Amino acid sequence: MTRRPKSLEQWVEEVAAHTRPRNIHWCTGSDEEFDTLVAQALADDTLRPLDQERYPDCYLHLSDPSDVARVEHLTFVCTTDRDDAGPNNHWMAPDAGHAKVDALFAGAMQGRTMYVVPYCMGPIDSPYSRCGVEITDSRYVAINMKLMTRMGDAALRRIEADGSFVRGLHSTGDLDPERRFIMHFPEEMMIKSIGSGYGGNALLGKKCHALRIASYQARSEGWLAEHMLIVGVESPTGDTHYIACALPSACGKTNLAMLVPPASQPGWKIWTLGDDIAWLHLDDSGRLCAINPESGYFGVVPGTNEDSNPNAYRMIQHDTIFTNVARTDDGEPWWEGKAVGEPAFDWRGRRYDPNGGPAAHPNSRFTVAASNNPGYSELAEAPGGVPLTAIVFGGRRRELAPLVFEARDWRHGVLVGAGVASETTAAMIGEVGVVRRDPMAMKPFCGYNFADYWAHWLSFTERSDRLPRIFHVNWFRRDAEGRFLWPGFGENLRVLRWIIDRCEGKIGATETPIGYLPKPGDIDTEGLDIDAQTMESLTAVDIDGWSQEMASIGEYLESYGERLPAALRRERDRIAAQLAEAS
Numbered sequence: 001m002t003r004r005p006k007s008l009e010q011w012v013e014e015v016a017a018h019t020r021p022r023n024i025h026w027c028t029g030s031d032e033e034f035d036t037l038v039a040q041a042l043a044d045d046t047l048r049p050l051d052q053e054r055y056p057d058c059y060l061h062l063s064d065p066s067d068v069a070r071v072e073h074l075t076f077v078c079t080t081d082r083d084d085a086g087p088n089n090h091w092m093a094p095d096a097g098h099a100k101v102d103a104l105f106a107g108a109m110q111g112r113t114m115y116v117v118p119y120c121m122g123p124i125d126s127p128y129s130r131c132g133v134e135i136t137d138s139r140y141v142a143i144n145m146k147l148m149t150r151m152g153d154a155a156l157r158r159i160e161a162d163g164s165f166v167r168g169l170h171s172t173g174d175l176d177p178e179r180r181f182i183m184h185f186p187e188e189m190m191i192k193s194i195g196s197g198y199g200g201n202a203l204l205g206k207k208c209h210a211l212r213i214a215s216y217q218a219r220s221e222g223w224l225a226e227h228m229l230i231v232g233v234e235s236p237t238g239d240t241h242y243i244a245c246a247l248p249s250a251c252g253k254t255n256l257a258m259l260v261p262p263a264s265q266p267g268w269k270i271w272t273l274g275d276d277i278a279w280l281h282l283d284d285s286g287r288l289c290a291i292n293p294e295s296g297y298f299g300v301v302p303g304t305n306e307d308s309n310p311n312a313y314r315m316i317q318h319d320t321i322f323t324n325v326a327r328t329d330d331g332e333p334w335w336e337g338k339a340v341g342e343p344a345f346d347w348r349g350r351r352y353d354p355n356g357g358p359a360a361h362p363n364s365r366f367t368v369a370a371s372n373n374p375g376y377s378e379l380a381e382a383p384g385g386v387p388l389t390a391i392v393f394g395g396r397r398r399e400l401a402p403l404v405f406e407a408r409d410w411r412h413g414v415l416v417g418a419g420v421a422s423e424t425t426a427a428m429i430g431e432v433g434v435v436r437r438d439p440m441a442m443k444p445f446c447g448y449n450f451a452d453y454w455a456h457w458l459s460f461t462e463r464s465d466r467l468p469r470i471f472h473v474n475w476f477r478r479d480a481e482g483r484f485l486w487p488g489f490g491e492n493l494r495v496l497r498w499i500i501d502r503c504e505g506k507i508g509a510t511e512t513p514i515g516y517l518p519k520p521g522d523i524d525t526e527g528l529d530i531d532a533q534t535m536e537s538l539t540a541v542d543i544d545g546w547s548q549e550m551a552s553i554g555e556y557l558e559s560y561g562e563r564l565p566a567a568l569r570r571e572r573d574r575i576a577a578q579l580a581e582a583s
């Protein structure tokens with residue numbers, strides 16, 4: 001048996017005394033254990049079988065209908081000083097936060113098995129990886145953690161060697177939204193989550209640890225924990241550039257990370273390192289390197305088909321857990337945009353009614369091990385990560401934001417990231433389609449005051465002169481009739497190529513107050529059904545619109561008060577002045 005650190009055993013005993021589970025299971029992470037957990041989940045209906053011939057080892061989980069997305073209004077960062085959590089987080093004093101959830105955890109696991117899930121975020125042998133232990137009463141969570149993280153004995157051995165780990169306590173409680181809380185105690189490296197079984201609320205290694213707790217820890221240790229995919233773009237001559245891209249939830253990170261070059265782009269290859277989270281460190285030579293702390297994907301299902309994302313479409317035809325999709329009459333999973341088949345049962349398990357809303361929940365998800373992806377990069381397991389050529393920020397915006405532009409330098413890039421705005425999606429409970437500021441796509445995930453976070457980002461210019469270039473993209477521009485102007489998906493490679501050409505110094509650009517924009521003809525549109533006028537509107541800067549945008553960004557930044565870095569304010573003022581001059 002793998003040795004269990006004393007501090008961990010003590011904590012497990014304390015939690016068991018408080019939550020009173022029927023029994024305790026320490027997860028080893030073996031494949032046999034996984035099979036047993038799945039068999040038990042099938043027996044108690046947590047998982048339902050799908051057609052095992054066409055979807056071997058694929059299962060369906062239907063959640064409680066009230067528990068289908070992250071709950072930002074119930075997510076708290078509990079720091080001693082309220083200003084350390086900042087206006088970007090809901091805050092509670094640590095004592096009050098503990099008291100609130102501890103009362104709900106009392107006896108919460110009665111009659112249930114308590115799973116102790118040791119996990120490692122990042123390759124087991126990477127100096128950049130960090131471990132945690134999630135205690136949960138959800139078998140579904142234990143099963144998902146095996147797919148999403150390096151889970152079990154290997155992680156336990158690393159915890160013993162590291163001497164520290166993040167503690168995550170989770171119970172589905174009674175699933176009552178009134179008694180649902182996702183609490184973070186970054187000063188104690190602790191998470192307590194109760195009342196939800198949904199991904200981002202319950203798989204504590206993901207957003208809770210790898211972003212909220214890790215971002216806090218990264219600040220004091222000099223690195224960055226970011227909501228970014230990591231992708232390798234290999235050119236026909238065999239050079240590979242690594243790019244990290246921050247987009248809000250449900251804005252296409254998995255699609256971009258798994259892009260399959262269309263026939264019009266012969267010789268190009270895309271390698272996936274990660275689809276959601278990147279941890280960034282400066283190496284000894286000053287290059288910013290990225291690892292993916294996760295080892296699986298928890299991706300949005302609707303819209304995935306042979307055309308939009310052929311790699312993902314095939315990847316989820318075996319060894320996949322589906323959550324909240326619909327089913328066909330012959331037991332295949334079904335979702336809007338699948339392009340084949342017909343739904344017979346909806347995501348609530350009821351007979352499908354075409355007038356009763358979508359068959360699959362818009363935030364339905366697949367969970368799958370990263371190694372299932374045919375484009376999985378060999379370097380995804382490299383302990384030192386991959387050096388980044390470019391960092392790309394983006395949002396979902398019908399108007400204003402051009403298809404792509406480049407920041408003038410790192411400091412300007414930090415402003416570009418801080419000013420990101422995006423329409424809300426079904427990945428969180430709340431209204432969909434409302435534009436809100438989502439700096440660096442981290443609004444729901446930064447574990448400390450955004451003002452301090454921007455200062456931390458800015459500090460990297462003092463530590464390296466080899467930082468990646470920074471860009472902004474928007475795949476989601478629409479015309480007056482609501483049609484998308486840019487085809488997106490695989491064709492986004494054309495934009496990545498422009499980004500790489502810029503980084504290699506191969507092409508010029510048009511200098512504007514908001515940054516460098518593509519010159520006409522520099523983005524390859526051959527074979528696309530897109531006219532010069534559309535390209536022009538995709539790559540033009542609306543000076544008046546941007547003047548208003550800069551005013552709004554200014555107001556937003558000022559809401560952070562005294563902690564706002566002066567350099568960021570000066571950068572905004574400089575661009576606002578240039579826009580005023582240009583109008």
Ligand code: SAT
Pocket residue numbers: 069070198199200201206207249250298427428
């Ligand atoms: O719910 S998750 O955080 O796991 C997915 C997402 O919203 O990005």
Ligand code: MN
Pocket residue numbers: 227248249250276
């Ligand atoms: Mn995400």
